[in-house]
Amino acid sequence: MAAVGEDRLGRYPALLDVTDRRWVERLTRPEYQREQLVSRALLRTVLARYLEAPPETLRFRRTERGRPELLGESGLRFSLSHTDGLVACVVAAGGELGVDVERLRPNDLSATVGRRYFSAAERERLDALPAELRAGEFFSYWVLKEAYTKARGLGLSMGLRSFTVRLGPGEAVLEPAAGGPEVAGGDGRPGVCWLELLEPSAEHRLGIAVLNTPQAPRVVSRWIVPLGSEAPASPRVIARTPPAVARREA
Ligand SMILES: CC(C)(COP(=O)(O)OP(=O)(O)OC[C@H]1O[C@@H](n2cnc3c(N)ncnc32)[C@H](O)[C@@H]1OP(=O)(O)O)[C@@H](O)C(=O)NCCC(=O)NCCS
Numbered sequence: 001m002a003a004v005g006e007d008r009l010g011r012y013p014a015l016l017d018v019t020d021r022r023w024v025e026r027l028t029r030p031e032y033q034r035e036q037l038v039s040r041a042l043l044r045t046v047l048a049r050y051l052e053a054p055p056e057t058l059r060f061r062r063t064e065r066g067r068p069e070l071l072g073e074s075g076l077r078f079s080l081s082h083t084d085g086l087v088a089c090v091v092a093a094g095g096e097l098g099v100d101v102e103r104l105r106p107n108d109l110s111a112t113v114g115r116r117y118f119s120a121a122e123r124e125r126l127d128a129l130p131a132e133l134r135a136g137e138f139f140s141y142w143v144l145k146e147a148y149t150k151a152r153g154l155g156l157s158m159g160l161r162s163f164t165v166r167l168g169p170g171e172a173v174l175e176p177a178a179g180g181p182e183v184a185g186g187d188g189r190p191g192v193c194w195l196e197l198l199e200p201s202a203e204h205r206l207g208i209a210v211l212n213t214p215q216a217p218r219v220v221s222r223w224i225v226p227l228g229s230e231a232p233a234s235p236r237v238i239a240r241t242p243p244a245v246a247r248r249e250a
Contacts, residue, residue, distance in 0.1 A: 003085075004038055004225055004226075004228070008225070008226075008227055008228055009034065009037060009038070011227050012037050012038065012040075012041040012226060012227070013025075013037070014056065015040075015041045015044050015045065015055040015056055015226060015227070016037075016040055016041065016044065016055075016056060017056050017057070017058070017059065020040050023036075024036050024037050024040065035082050035087070038082075038087055038226070039080055039082050039087040039089070041055075041226040041227075042087050042089050042224060042226050043078065043080060043089050044056070044058050044226075045224065045226040045227075046078075046089055046091055046224065047070065047076060047078065047091065050074070050076055050091065050093075051072075051074055051076070058070065059071040059072070063153060065153055065154055065155055065157065066155060067150070067153045067155070068080070075093060075094045076091060076092070076093060076094075077091070077092050077093075077094060077095060077096060077097055078090060078091045078092075078097075079097055079098045079099045079147075079150050079151070080099065081099050081100045081101045081146075081150075081206075082101070083101050083102050083103045083204065084103045085103065085203070085204075086101055086103070086200065086201070086204055087101075088100075088101040088200070088206055090208055090219075092210065092217070095210060095211060095212065095213050096151045096152070096153065096210070096211040096212075097151050097208065097209065097210045097211070097217075098146070098147040098148060098149065098150025098151035098152070098208070098209045099147055099150065099206065099207065099208050099209075100142070100143040100144075100146035100147045100150065100206070100207050101143065101200070101204055101205070101206040101207075102139050102142060102143055102204065102205055103203050103204055104135070104136055104139055104203050104204065104205060105135070105139075106135045106136070114138065114142060115138070117145070117156075117160040117161065118141065118145075118160065118161065119160075119161050119162075119163065119164040119177035119178075120161075120177070120178065121164045121166070121177065121178070122141055122164055122165060125167070126138060126141070136205075137167075139205045140167060140197055140205055140207075140238065140239075141165050141167065142205075142207075143197070143205050143206060143207030144165045144167075144172055144174070144195050144197060144207035144209065145160050145163070145165055145207075146160075146207065147195070147207040147208055147209035148163065148174060148193055148195075148209040150209070151193065151209040151210065151211050152184065152211070161177060162176070162177055163175065163176055163177055163183055164176070164177045165195070167197075167239055168239075169239075170238075170239055170240070171239050171240070171241070171242055172195040172196070172197050172238075172239035172240060172241055173195070173241055173242075174193040174195055174209070174241070184211075191211060191212045192211070192212055192213075193209055193210070193211055193212075193241075194209070194210045194211075194213065194216060194217055194240070194241045195207065195208070195209055195239070195240060195241045196208045196217075196219055196237065196239075196240040196241070197237070197238040197239040197240065198219075198221075198235040198236065198237055198238065199235055199236040199238055200221075200233070200235040201235075205238075206235065215243075216240075216241070216243045221233040221234065221235055
């Protein structure tokens, strides 16, 4: 993981188009402005490679729920998430996907307040844990749940209690909550959702959700600093959906 220095930050506006540049310039909170500049520079840098086009020429639109999408016929899909010290960007050639990254905050209030977004089964499992493990586990559930809402393109408005993440040793499976609707695929009909829970650093948890792919997605990770260094990354895989589960449900 490499930090973005101030000298490099000054070169990022040139990677944006005029709309993004003006939008970022107007932001008044320095931390948010920096986060937005870095995440937009990263997204454009990554997508530009697949599209073989200069980053500043890419154009986006937002759905009414706020999901950014690439304009054009490329079929490339992406999802973004930012937290203190890290921007996560996942890209796939087709299929819907979502990512969420959080910095672990032990004993954070969100671990108690955020529980109201959890299904009864998830709350039960969290309650059964020793107190010192609960905050860390909370974020594992949280990033996978939010990744799924982003893959659906709905964000938190979809209601996080209607589905359950089941976490076991090495395994993460998405299930409907008791009495809730089936897990939906990309088209909204019942389908399969692949989950992957990663540890990009000792302080972060990262969840990826991919809807209805014929095979288990192969996640290739890289650390990228736009206009700077790049290196292969091998975050620890904490859990993922076993292929047998997805085949059974497909
Ligand atoms: C999407 C959402 C879950 C993100 O939560 P967060 O933890 O605060 O932020 P993250 O950094 O993890 O993710 C933010 C990114 O998610 C993406 N995003 C936003 N809305 C999204 C959606 N509906 N579906 C998928 N991705 C979305 C964007 O890339 C956003 O980054 P940006 O603000 O730099 O463009 C939350 O903001 C949400 O529920 N938004 C939807 C609200 C809504 O329904 N609005 C409708 C009318 S405005």
